[in-house]
Amino acid sequence: MDAPSEEPHGRRIQSVEIAFSIIEVLQRQDHTTVTEIAEELGHSKSTVHSHLRTLEDRKLLVKEDDGYRLSLKVLDMAETVRSQIGNYEVIKSEADSLAAETSEISQFGIEEHGMVSYLYKATGEQAVETVSHVGMQQPMYSTALGKSILTHLPNDRTDEIVQSIEFTPKTPNTITSPEELREELDRVAERGYATDDEENIEGLRCVAAPVTSDETVLGAISVSGPSSRVTDERLHGELADSVQRAANIIELNTKFS
Amino acid sequence: MDAPSEEPHGRRIQSVEIAFSIIEVLQRQDHTTVTEIAEELGHSKSTVHSHLRTLEDRKLLVKEDDGYRLSLKVLDMAETVRSQIGNYEVIKSEADSLAAETSEISQFGIEEHGMVSYLYKATGEQAVETVSHVGMQQPMYSTALGKSILTHLPNDRTDEIVQSIEFTPKTPNTITSPEELREELDRVAERGYATDDEENIEGLRCVAAPVTSDETVLGAISVSGPSSRVTDERLHGELADSVQRAANIIELNTKFS
DNA sequence: TAAATATGTTCCCGCATCGGGAACCAAAAT
DNA sequence: ATTTTGGTTCCCGATGCGGGAACATATTTA
Numbered sequence A, B: 001m002d003a004p005s006e007e008p009h010g011r012r013i014q015s016v017e018i019a020f021s022i023i024e025v026l027q028r029q030d031h032t033t034v035t036e037i038a039e040e041l042g043h044s045k046s047t048v049h050s051h052l053r054t055l056e057d058r059k060l061l062v063k064e065d066d067g068y069r070l071s072l073k074v075l076d077m078a079e080t081v082r083s084q085i086g087n088y089e090v091i092k093s094e095a096d097s098l099a100a101e102t103s104e105i106s107q108f109g110i111e112e113h114g115m116v117s118y119l120y121k122a123t124g125e126q127a128v129e130t131v132s133h134v135g136m137q138q139p140m141y142s143t144a145l146g147k148s149i150l151t152h153l154p155n156d157r158t159d160e161i162v163q164s165i166e167f168t169p170k171t172p173n174t175i176t177s178p179e180e181l182r183e184e185l186d187r188v189a190e191r192g193y194a195t196d197d198e199e200n201i202e203g204l205r206c207v208a209a210p211v212t213s214d215e216t217v218l219g220a221i222s223v224s225g226p227s228s229r230v231t232d233e234r235l236h237g238e239l240a241d242s243v244q245r246a247a248n249i250i251e252l253n254t255k256f257s
Numbered sequence C: 001t002a003a004a005t006a007t008g009t010t011c012c013c014g015c016a017t018c019g020g021g022a023a024c025c026a027a028a029a030t
Numbered sequence D: 001a002t003t004t005t006g007g008t009t010c011c012c013g014a015t016g017c018g019g020g021a022a023c024a025t026a027t028t029t030a
Helices: A012-026 A032-041 A045-057 A073-085 A088-102 A142-151 A155-164 A178-191 A232-255 B014-028 B034-042 B045-056 B073-085 B090-104 B144-150 B157-165 B178-193 B232-255
Strands: A061-064 A066-071 A105-112 A114-125 A194-198 A204-213 A216-226 B060-066 B067-070 B105-112 B115-125 B138-139 B194-197 B204-213 B218-227
Touching: A012 A032, A012 A045, A012 A066, A012 B014, A012 B034, A012 B045, A012 B067, A012 B073, A032 A045, A045 A061, A045 A178, A061 B204, A073 A088, A073 B014, A073 B067, A073 B073, A088 A105, A088 A114, A088 A216, A088 A232, A105 A142, A114 A142, A142 A155, A142 A178, A142 A194, A142 A204, A142 A216, A155 A178, A194 A232, A204 A232, A216 B073, A232 B194, B014 B034, B014 B045, B014 B067, B034 B045, B073 B090, B090 B115, B090 B218, B090 B232, B105 B144, B138 B144, B144 B157, B144 B178, B144 B194, B144 B204, B144 B218, B157 B178, B194 B232, B204 B232, B218 B232
Parallel strands: none
Antiparallel strands: A061 A066, A105 A114, A105 A216, A194 A204, A204 A216, B060 B067, B105 B115, B105 B218, B115 B138, B194 B204, B204 B218
């Protein structure tokens, strides 16, 4: 029996995989000791030890009394990533404004590996708690951000992504077939903004607008809130307008930079 | 002839070193291609290729039209690091207040690998631009943050660090010998706060106070400004008081959490 | 105090695997 | 059409990796 999801060809470097699984362990739980990591990963202590040495050498880990933890070098890396994305300041300020004026959550996301990754999250006064956070990945077909982006990617890329989607219903409203998705994308393209009507998380509705710069889509910006507060009227009225305006401002600031 | 700085014992994993040098290249310059990286690092294309595959698989890189770049997964890692440090919210809010009320720069730093790493930086209204940024490392002996921390680390750890310092004068005021440093540390310990009088960067003065929690030092918080605005009186008066008060508040918030 | 236990570090070995050369492709440039 | 550039695959041989076990160090228990 084959593995269900076809691995892309090409070789992988085992040691690097081990190194990153160690890092993943340290993300889940800091102050972890050599033995703990070795057990968790099913590798020998000596192997893990050499890896930890290497990572510590690279200043990625710090060894403290009761085990290892990830170092602040990661924060440095994060800063450079943000600056490479560009426009971070504008995006942040627009999302902050959106969150402030709507009192809900506002997020900015970009496409990576066929999913949406959150670049920034702003939390308004009355905002509900959600599990989403910066760096997190979500499917494209069940989120407003994802749909916005899908409508503006190059056609072949959109096809490729839609092709590879495994539709799994996360709520009763989740889109579950490519056909449904294509129809929805047509609707989105026509009206200029996308919605998520409890399709990803029960009780949460969402509007998003794409941010483009000469033909290419940079990402999308959204507002999310509980269905109780986000009526049809508000969703397609005030909120849709707001996200589109915000997207526009970001676009303008991109042109001249 | 031996290498000048004695490497600590133990084995390193070569492949992991390669992987991270690739990541470093991508930090310096995004949208870098296979061939560019291979040349820069002096490795074969096939080697670099396998590594990129592995890293992409791990969702750490994204391949775009014109090359690879680091992905937002790094931001996610950064978030978990922040949360592992703990108290981030309090630290942020205190540094923000300090920056606001002094109009200068306020920073929080912790010790890592015998150096100070910045965890957070707040910029006040009139603050001067400095090169320092979150995640950056600075020497301990030439910074107010570093001296504050040194006075509160366990004695053997302090000794170890002082031992390993290579004193290099970055300005005319830089401390250049262990003896001088020990004297300075005594002074710091006595009065409860540390200063940096243009010892690290010409024209920049700085005050810092340590943040401790039952015997152990968590880090230190500082205010920095141009010598023109930061007079002796202000440095040892208003600013010294402010950083100590801020440090205190953070300490209190740590106790009850 | 000594014995016992747990944890970290070092030493080696055998073989998997990593790095690299070269061939092979694809796409762009001339 | 032809050349050039850059990306991917194939394969080989040496090496450096993973792991077992010994050794060292710190902590616990009796």
